[in-house]
Amino acid sequence: MKIVRIKAGDDIAYGIADAEGVLVYNGSPFVAWEPTETVVPWPNVKLLAPVLPTKVLCVGQNYEEHAEEMGVDLTDEPLIFMKPATSVIGQNQPVIYPSQSKEVHHEAELAVVISKPARNIKAEDASQYIFGYTAANDVTARDLQRTDGQWTRAKGFDTFCPLGPAIETELDPLERLAVIAKVNNEVRQVGFTSDMVFGVAEVLEHITAFTTLLPGDVILMGTPSGVGPVEPGDVMEIEVDGIGSLINRVAAP
Secondary structure: OEEEEEEEOOEEEEEEEOOOEEEEEEEEOOOEEEEEEEEEEHHHOEEOOOOOOOOEEEEEOOEHHHHHHHOOOOOOOOEEEEEOHHHEEOOOOOEEOOOOOOOEEEOEEEEEEEOOOEOOOOHHHHHHHEEEEEEEEOOEEHHHHHHHOOOHHHHHOOOOEEEEEEEEOOOOOOOOOEEEEEEOOEEEEEEEHHHEOOOHHHHHHHHHOOOOEOOOOEEEOOOOOOOEEEOOOOEEEEEEOOOEEEEEEEEOO
């Protein structure tokens, strides 16, 4: 089931996507919702970020070949950093190239969406706390990442966390799901979730040992090798098997 968050006219709502359009629901899938009789056809749908998290946690260097291209060693446990909620945007919204940077990169990732409060969970119970999965682009000001010595500014600019286009509730990241990035239709990254160093369940156990995850919070699971620069005017497309394509254009400051 693909769950989307849309704007139709002046209304913002969650719904379920199918070939004809979006069946609109009242309420939120993270609390309580019920279907209406309204189906919005695709020409009238504007997709928004499929979720508004209180926080976005990310796993760094979770693919061996990406760690190699960055010239760093793999860590013994998940390397976690955060992106602010204000960095989140949705399908077809512009990623703003900040004036402070001269080297902005794309990073294609699988993202986990949390279903209910999670604290001190065990890996074997992780599936009980997962609502579904979406695609993400961990946009990064690579030059600032190098000079700052930590990653908050480099990864935290407004618009630096595109999510979407939908939350797929029936997905198994243990399968060999392709994670792909294209820029102007040129393939830049191709990786597979089966190659992640730390799996989703292991990451959830690690994160919830130090912080509480709330419904709608998002975890980015790391990017495969092939990250590279984008410029204003470029179109970035992130594809994850079973989820769809997340498309965002880079805009000048």
